Each structure stands twice: as C-alpha cells, then as structure tokens.
Amino acid sequence: MDFDAAEQYQKALKAGQKYVKSALSAGTDPYPAVLDELEKGYEIKGRVDLGLQQIPMDLIVGTVTAGRVNALAGNFMPLLEAETEFGVKWTRLCAAHMAEGIRDPILCYEFLGKFYVQEGNKRVSVLRSFESPMVAAEVTRLLPAQTEDPEIVVYYEFVRFHSITGLYDVHFDRPGSYAKLLAALGMAEDHVWTETERRSFRSGYTRFCEAYGKMKVQPALPAEALLVWLQVFPFAEIKQATMEELVRRISELWTDVKTQNEPESPIEVQPAVQEKEKSLVAKLLTKTQSDQLTVAFVYGFDPKTSSWTRAHEAGRAHIAEVFGEKLRALTYQVVNRDYAAAMEAAVEDGAKLIFATTPPMIDACRKTAALHPNVRVFNCALSQPYTGVRMYHSRIYECKFITGAIAGAMADNNRVGYIAGYPIFGEPAGINAFALGVRMTNPRARVKLTWSSTRRDAIETYLENGISVISNRDAASPDQEHWALEWGTYKLSQTGTLQPLAVPCWNWGAFYEQVVRSVLKGTLEEGPADKAIHYWLGLDTGAIDVRLSEALPDGVRSLALLLKQEITAGRVDPFRTRILDQSGTLRNDGEKTFQMEELMQMDWLCDNVDGGIPSYEELLPGSRELVRLLGLYREQLSPVVEEKQL
Numbered sequence: 001m002d003f004d005a006a007e008q009y010q011k012a013l014k015a016g017q018k019y020v021k022s023a024l025s026a027g028t029d030p031y032p033a034v035l036d037e038l039e040k041g042y043e044i045k046g047r048v049d050l051g052l053q054q055i056p057m058d059l060i061v062g063t064v065t066a067g068r069v070n071a072l073a074g075n076f077m078p079l080l081e082a083e084t085e086f087g088v089k090w091t092r093l094c095a096a097h098m099a100e101g102i103r104d105p106i107l108c109y110e111f112l113g114k115f116y117v118q119e120g121n122k123r124v125s126v127l128r129s130f131e132s133p134m135v136a137a138e139v140t141r142l143l144p145a146q147t148e149d150p151e152i153v154v155y156y157e158f159v160r161f162h163s164i165t166g167l168y169d170v171h172f173d174r175p176g177s178y179a180k181l182l183a184a185l186g187m188a189e190d191h192v193w194t195e196t197e198r199r200s201f202r203s204g205y206t207r208f209c210e211a212y213g214k215m216k217v218q219p220a221l222p223a224e225a226l227l228v229w230l231q232v233f234p235f236a237e238i239k240q241a242t243m244e245e246l247v248r249r250i251s252e253l254w255t256d257v258k259t260q261n262e263p264e265s266p267i268e269v270q271p272a273v274q275e276k277e278k279s280l281v282a283k284l285l286t287k288t289q290s291d292q293l294t295v296a297f298v299y300g301f302d303p304k305t306s307s308w309t310r311a312h313e314a315g316r317a318h319i320a321e322v323f324g325e326k327l328r329a330l331t332y333q334v335v336n337r338d339y340a341a342a343m344e345a346a347v348e349d350g351a352k353l354i355f356a357t358t359p360p361m362i363d364a365c366r367k368t369a370a371l372h373p374n375v376r377v378f379n380c381a382l383s384q385p386y387t388g389v390r391m392y393h394s395r396i397y398e399c400k401f402i403t404g405a406i407a408g409a410m411a412d413n414n415r416v417g418y419i420a421g422y423p424i425f426g427e428p429a430g431i432n433a434f435a436l437g438v439r440m441t442n443p444r445a446r447v448k449l450t451w452s453s454t455r456r457d458a459i460e461t462y463l464e465n466g467i468s469v470i471s472n473r474d475a476a477s478p479d480q481e482h483w484a485l486e487w488g489t490y491k492l493s494q495t496g497t498l499q500p501l502a503v504p505c506w507n508w509g510a511f512y513e514q515v516v517r518s519v520l521k522g523t524l525e526e527g528p529a530d531k532a533i534h535y536w537l538g539l540d541t542g543a544i545d546v547r548l549s550e551a552l553p554d555g556v557r558s559l560a561l562l563l564k565q566e567i568t569a570g571r572v573d574p575f576r577t578r579i580l581d582q583s584g585t586l587r588n589d590g591e592k593t594f595q596m597e598e599l600m601q602m603d604w605l606c607d608n609v610d611g612g613i614p615s616y617e618e619l620l621p622g623s624r625e626l627v628r629l630l631g632l633y634r635e636q637l638s639p640v641v642e643e644k645q646l
Contacts, residue, residue, distance in 0.1 A: 005095035009082050012090075012129040016077030023074060031069045032076065033062030035109055035116035043145040050139040052105060055115055055168055057128055057135055064109060064118040076125045086122075094126045102127060105136035112144070112155050113171055133206075150175055165193045169205060170223045174261075177227060179639055184230035186644030200646040204238045211246040215254065220261035225250065228257045232366045235646060252370040255387040259530055266385040269534045269596040271395075272541045273514040274525035293353065293520055294328040295319070295512075296346035298339065300358040307475075311506050312357040312380070318509030319516050326520060339364035347372050353519055354378065355512065359629050365389040376519070382630060383425035383600055387532050392511060393426065395538040396474060397433035397599065399504030399546045401574035402563045403489040404437020404447075406502050407469045409556045410491055411438070414445040417462040417470040422453045422623055423613045424630040428602040433574045434471060435606040441559070449611030453623035459492070468492050475505040475547070488547075500549040502560065510542035511535070536596055539568040575599065580607040603632045 023030035060076065063069055071086050073079055080086045093102070106120025115137070117124055127135055141159075144152055153175045161178040162168065172178060182189055185201070193201075208229070209222045218225070229238070232253060238246065250257075259266030295316075299306075303313040313331070320329040330349060332342040339361040346354055347368065352375055356365050359381035369377045369388035382393045407416045416438055420431055435447045448467055450458040462470055471489045488503025518524035527533045537543035548560055566572035579588040581604040588594070605612065616637055619627060628634055 004098060005091045006082060008094050008098075008129055009078065009087060009091050012077045012125065013079070013082070015075065015129070016073035016079045019073040019075045019077060020079065030074055032072055032074055033114075033116070034066045034069060035062055035064045035111060036066065038062075039111060039142065045143045045145045048141040048143060050110070050141055053137055053139045053168070054134045055108075055110075055137045055139065057124070057133055059113070059168060060108070060115045060117060060124055060135070062114070062116045063121060064116050068121055072121060072125060076121070076128050078125060090122050090125065093122050094129070097126055097130075105138050108137050109140050109142055111142045112151070113158055113168075115139070154178075160189075164189075164191065165201075166198055167193075167202065169202060171221060172223050173221060174224070176635070177224065180227055181223065181230075183639030183641045184227065185235060185646060186642055188641050189638075197646055201235075204235055204646070207243075207246070208238050208250075211243060211250055214247050215251065219254070219258035224261050225253075225257045228253050228260060231363060232370055234644065249370060252373065252388070255530055256366075256385075259387055259532065260385055265597060266387070266530070266532050267383065267534055267597065268528060268531035269536050269600060270527075271536060271538060271596065273511070273518055273535060274527070275518050275521075275523040276525045277523075292326060292328055293323075293516065294330065294350040295353045295355070295516060296330050296332060296343070296349070296351035298332045298334060298342050298346065298354060298356045298361060300334050300337075300339070300361065302333065309357060312355070312508050315508030315510075315512045319512045322513055323516060323520070327516065334361075340367050343368040343377075347375055351375065353516070356380065359384075359626060362386070362389065362629070376524075378515070382534065382536075384534075384630075385532050387530065390533045390535065392535040392537065394506060394544045395429075395536050395596075395599075396504055396544055397426070397429040397574065398539050398567050399474070399544055400430045400471075401433040401437040401567070402546050402560050403471060403502045403504060404434035405441045405563060406437075406552065406556055406560055407434070407471060407489050408438035408440065408442035408445050409553075409559070410501060411442055411445050411469045413466060413468075414442060415465075415467045415469075416445055416447050417458070417467045418447050418449050418609075419458050419470065419472045420449060420451050420453075421473065422626050422630070423451070423619075423632050424627060425600050425632060428605060428613065428632070429599045431609060432579075432602065432604075432606045435609050436574055436577060436579070439606075439608055445608065447606075447609045449605070449609050451614050453620055453627070454614045454618045455620075463492060463494060468494075469501075475503045499551055501552060502546055502548050504544065504546055507543055507545060511537055514541070534600075536600065539564065540570070581605060582607055582609065582612070601632075 020030040071078065071080050078087065078090055082091065102123050106123050107118040108115045109118060124135060146152060146156060154172055157175065157178045158171065170181065179189060205226065208226055212218060212222050212225050229250065233249065241249065297312060297316045299309045299312065301309040303310045316329050316331065320327060330346065330351065332346055334342045339356065343354055343364055354368065354375060354377045356377065356379045359379065362379050362381060362384055365377045365379045366386050366389055368375065377388070378390045378392055380393060381391050384391055418431060418434055420427055431449060438445050438447055448462065452458065452473065459470065469491050472487060475487050489501045491499040491501060515524070539545070546560065546564055548557055563572060573593060575588065575594050576590070577588065578590040581587050584607065587604065603613070613632065616624065616627060616633065628637055628640065
C-alpha cells in the first residue's frame with residue numbers, strides 16, 4: 001500500500017511540475033491564488049456560514065494565506081520532493097485514502113464563486129490526483145459590496161441561483177444569464193429545487209460539459225454554450241443522445257456559441273442577395289444538372305385570412321410561374337405552432353430551401369438548420385444573431401421617407417399623425433424617415449406618434465385633435481386593395497371621407513426569385529461563417545415599392561416619383577441630413593452616412609416627433625410576444641418560463 005501511495009505521489013509531482021512549466025511559458029502565475037491578496041481589491045460586506053457543502057473540485061483555485069503556496073502548483077499538485085515533510089505527509093494521507101477514504105471535510109472560503117482552502121490543502125491535492133470531481137467542505141462565503149460592476153452583478157445573481165438550486169457547478173460571466181437558464185429549463189426564479197431535480201440537472205450538465213470539452217476550442221463557458229443549446233434542443237436530449245451525437249450537435253451550434261459570446265455584433269447586414277463567381281467546372285456541372293429544386297414555404301397563418309401570409313403566398317406563386325418545371329414550390333400550414341414539425345416534413349419531402357415567413361419560427365429554423373446542414377433556411381425577421389439561419393426583411397424606411405414628404409405637403413395645419421406598429425428593430429428608422437420626409441416639405445410640421453400595439457383608437461383621437469393626414473400600416477402586397485381606411489398614408493375629412501395618398505408595400509416575389517436563381521446557378525454567396533446574414537431589402541431590389549394615388553396633386557406626385565427614382569439609384573439618402581433627436585442631441589451633422597446596422601438598431605426619435613417608444617408594460621397582451629423576440633429592449637426583459645421536464 002505504501003508503494004502505491006509513493007507511486008501516486010510521483011505521478012502527482014510530475015503533473016505539478018508540468019503545470020508550472022506550462023504556466024511560466026504562458027506568462028501566468030504557476031501557484032494557487034491567495035485570497036488574502038485578492039480580497040484587498042474589494043470591500044467585503046459580510047460573511048455567511050454555508051455549512052457543509054459538496055463543492056466541485058475544479059472550482060478550488062487557491063488558499064486563504066500564502067503560507068504553503070509554493071508547495072503546490074496552481075492545479076494543487078505537489079511541487080516538493082517525496083522526502084520532504086510535505087511529501088511524507090502527503091504520501092501517508094494518500095495511503096489512508098486508498099485504505100478507507102478521506103472523510104473529514106476541508107475548511108474553505110467561497111469568494112466570487114471560487115473556493116480558497118483554509119485547512120485541507122493536502123486533502124484537496126490527494127483527491128485531485130485521483131480526479132475526484134467533488135469534495136466535502138465547510139464553506140464560509142465572503143460577500144463583496146454590491147456595485148454596478150458586471151462581475152459583482154453576475155455574482156449576486158449566482159448567489160440567488162445557488163440559494164434555490166444548491167448548485168455550484170454553473171457559472172456565467174454575463175448579467176441575466178442565470179434567469180435565462182432557469183427559464184429555458186422551465187423553472188420559475190423562486191422555485192426551490194428538489195434533490196431529484198438537482199441530480200437530474202447535474203447528470204445532464206456534467207455530460208454536456210464532457211461533450212463540450214471535446215471541442216478543440218471552447219469560445220465560451222460551458223453554461224453559456226448550454227444556453228445556446230437550450231434555444232434549439234430540449235435539455236432531455238442531452239441524456240438521450242449518444243456522446244457522438246451530442247458532440248456533433250454541439251459542433252453544429254459552435255458558431256452561434258462563439259458569436260453570441262463576443263462583444264461585437266454577430267450580424268452582418270447585406271442590402272441584397274450576394275452572388276459569387278463560379279469556376280468553369282461549376283458552370284459546366286450546372287449546365288448538366290437536371291434535378292428539380294424543392295422550395296418550402298412555412299406559413300404561420302392562413303393566406304385566406306392573413307394579409308401578411310397572403311403576400312408571401314403571392315411571392316411563392318411568382319417564383320412557381322417564373323421557374324416552371326425547374327422548381328417545386330410547396331407550402332406548409334403550421335398547426336398548433338409546431339413549426340419544427342412542419343419544417344421536418346418539408347425536409348422529408350425533399351426541400352433544400354425553406355422560407356419561414358414569421359419571426360416566431362426562429363427556434364424551429366435553428367433546429368432544422370442544425371439537424372440538416374445541407375438545407376438552406378431563411379426566416380422573415382430582423383436582428384436575430386444566429387449564424388445557421390439567414391434573415392430577410394425590408395428597408396421600408398425608404399418608402400416611409402417618400403410618404404412622409406407627401407404627408408408634409410398635404411398637411412394643411414402643420415400636423416401629421418403616424419400610427420406605428422411595434423417597438424422592434426427597424427421601426428424607429430421608419431418613423432424617423434417619415435418625420436424627415438415631412439420636415440423636407442413642411443419644416444413647421446409636427447408628427448404625432450401613436451402605437452397600434454398599445455391602443456386601438458388612434459384614428460379617432462387624431463380626428464378629435466384636428467389631425468387629418470395620417471400614416472397607418474403598410475400594405476402587405478402590391479396586388480391587394482390598398483385604398484381602405486387601414487392602409488398607407490391618407491387624408492380624412494371630419495365626416496370620415498377618405499382620400500388615399502400613398503402606400504408602402506412589399507413584393508416578396510422579387511426577393512424569392514433572386515434567392516432561387518442564385519441557388520439554381522450555384523452562385524449564392526455563403527458569407528462569413530462567424531456572422532449571421534441579414535438581407536435588408538430596399539427599393540433597388542424590387543422587394544418594396546410605393547404605390548401613389550391618382551388623386552395626388554401633380555406637383556406632389558412628381559416629387560414622390562423623383563424621390564423614389566433617386567433613392568433607388570442610391571443618390572438620395574433620407575438620413576444624410578442634419579438631425580437632432582428629441583433630447584436635442586445632434587445625431588447627424590449632415591455629413592454622416594449611417595451604416596445599415598445603425599439604422600436597424602436605431603432606438604431614438606427625431607425632434608419633430610411628438611410621442612415616444614412605449615415600454616413593455618404599455619403594450620397590449622397580444623403584442624408582447626413579437627416585442628420579446630424582436631424588441632429594442634428585449635435583453636432587459638425577464639425571460640418567460642415554460643414549464644418543462646428536467
């Protein structure tokens with residue numbers, strides 16, 4: 001037994017020496033951290049006795065004092081020769097452990113989620129040499145003073161998380177992540193976990209960490225990677241999948257793990273479909289190919305009752321006519337919001353290209369893209385940071401600028417109404433472009449802003465206040481009847497007589513044709529692997545347009561046509577002008593060209609707009625799901641808990 005313990009010491013000694021050599025080469029401290037030195041940079045608010053705990057061995061990073069620090073490497077393996085007093089005691093303890101196990105708990109302090117040993121360094125060292133995952137410890141927690149420092153904010157979120165789960169295993173470095181994890185697991189923030197729930201999670205999480213550790217590079221903490229996993233797959237699949245399947249699925253989500261944990265934006269906005277140059281061999285192969293391309297359109301609503309879906313159906317019909325026998329354009333009507341099932345059915349039917357036509361389908365899109373990497377998946381949404389799915393939407397602000405110019409010219413009393421939809425990405429750009437158009441033709445006019453997502457009586461309120469020129473919702477399709485009360489920009493008399501002026505509209509068929517043609521030719525640009533591609537489509541792509549009323553005065557009509565022509569040609573930029581926001585802050589001196597990312601994420605309003613961006617609490621219940629998904633302040637919202645089974 002003594003020989004075995006001595007052999008174990010030599011093995012541990014080599015591990016310690018190797019750690020020190022590696023640390024010195026990397027320019028890092030090769031010894032355990034010292035709590036007495038670390039806590040000097042913090043104001044300690046208090047101490048809490050946590051009692052006996054089972055703590056993860058890999059979270060023990062140091063000692064309380066520097067007394068024995070040179071006897072141990074940073075991984076707690078020994079550094080002194082076996083003949084020293086330390087080596088002899090270590091070997092005896094190891095022999096005792098091999099005979100009957102180490103039973104006495106260590107004494108340690110927990111500070112910012114890490115542990116520092118006060119008594120029991122050799123016990124930790126021996127157990128680590130046997131790769132023990134946990135150790136019993138009497139723990140005292142040191143609480144730093146609460147500040148706005150993200151490290152402190154995250155730590156207090158951890159303290160709350162630990163108090164209800166009893167888990168030390170899970171660590172994040174970004175505020176809000178613990179609440180997101182609880183919600184993703186289907187656990188309320190105040191639910192105290194049972195021992196069964198704790199064991200179930202720990203077994204799955206340990207398995208996930210093992211699979212994640214097999215990746216050559218880990219771009220984020222394991223818990224952050226788990227959050228990305230839970231956006232696509234249920235927790236139960238971690239236990240059900242083989243280790244090989246688990247590693248493969250994590251690898252398919254690797255880019256999202258990386259991009260979602262980097263400070264810079266993971267989104268690349270493109271103004272249109274980008275095409276690559278084909279090689280001669282690829283061109284010859286394309287000419288000999290006769291396979292038919294199957295394209296799937298997934299609808300969340302019935303085209304008979306939804307103008308939004310009807311517009312996408314018009315786009316599908318357009319490409320079916322354009323490409324004829326080269327294309328199968330199938331539709332899938334979703335039942336009970338089971339978007340993933342509809343997309344899986346599309347894949348089984350041979351679809352190589354899927355257009356998911358509403359934003360709430362994003363999670364199903366991500367799952368489909370991860371499970372079927374040979375299928376291209378598109379989602380009609382904005383500002384979703386997921387690399388496996390391409391987003392598409394319209395720069396409708398270009399049309400809004402034109403209708404704003406019309407509204408300003410037609411406003412007799414210098415007052416214009418604007419009914420916005422939802423406080424989501426891209427919406428403020430539309431409001432501001434409209435306001436800038438109004439200012440161009442009527443510098444004295446004010447834009448009164450209301451939101452259809454917060455109230456239903458805006459038109460009546462406008463009329464009561466003498467506002468007769470109103471911008472309402474946009475037309476989903478250029479083929480449907482626009483000149484009704486709810487569409488476009490119009491002028492109302494006090495008796496309710498409607499005079500249509502202009503209406504922005506979509507023509508999704510133009511975009512779908514560009515994508516399908518690129519896929520058939522084999523020239524669809526793949527784009528950077530570490531960016532989420534967003535197509536933000538303007539007038540120049542044909543995907544949006546402005547229909548003008550025949551009742552417009554000739555001069556106003558000519559101006560609108562000229563603006564449309566110049567914006568389409570890229571010679572007029574609605575935002576390249578002097579702009580003050582509502583607080584008086586100068587947003588543009590007239591020389592700046594906003595990047596598309598800036599316009600998409602715009603969260604301020606021009607100084608000639610009366611009214612603000614509504615809070616989440618002000619929204620009507622039916623409007624909240626979309627705002628949670630695409631809202632300007634979605635990161636500040638508490639996550640929704642959907643009860644699930646661990």
